[in-house]
Amino acid sequence: MTVASETPVDVTARMLEAADTDIATFFSMFTEDCEFRLGNNEPVRGRQNIQEWVSGFLGGVAGLRHVILEMWSDGDVAAARADVTYSMQNGATFTLPVVTRTRVRHGQACEYLIFMDPGPVIAASTS
Template identity: 75%
Template sequence: MLEAADTDIARFFSLFADDCVFRLGNNEIVRGRHDIQEWVGGFLGGVTGLRHTVLEMWFEGEVTAVHADVTYTLHDGTSLTLPVVTRTRIREGQAHEYLIFMDPGPVVAASS
């Protein structure tokens, strides 16, 4: 999923179930693929790209956790790298729950 987020955002969103639950940091929960796309589009509007470097992964049944560094490229060409953990619940090949544990404040502040 993270590779798709880095290279093909449409493919990334195709991996979400229609009724997926999404949350980034302490933001409100977003429900449903369409609303998630809109929310993420607004958040990523302040950057020109992102790249994840996976540091470790953990799988247990339908749940996957990934510890990574995510590097955001800003409109001025500078970059910002933040630690992140994602926790995803996969059923029938689609994400039904996608939780991102990260402080998005530095990205928001830098892109304002």
């Protein structure tokens, strides 16, 4: 559900909640032309391409839980600092620090950048 009157902080908070509870809703919160980037990976453009990339990245992940530590915004951009706990399909669980930066247009993310070291997720997915 998109609510155009929401602030960028509201949208970002809903996105992190949806990432934990309803991945289809998470993906629906991107504009069709959204730019997405995780860590030092190449940017991914377009909702469908983002969904495919994230699905591949999260292949070994059974669940996520974000705990937002702080959020702020300026204009159409919001940033969130959080701890994200990954529960892996192999039984491993670990928590990583993350910062997301979301640019919002008409209640949806048109740019979504994740600043996190994805190495532990990749390593746990392959072990």
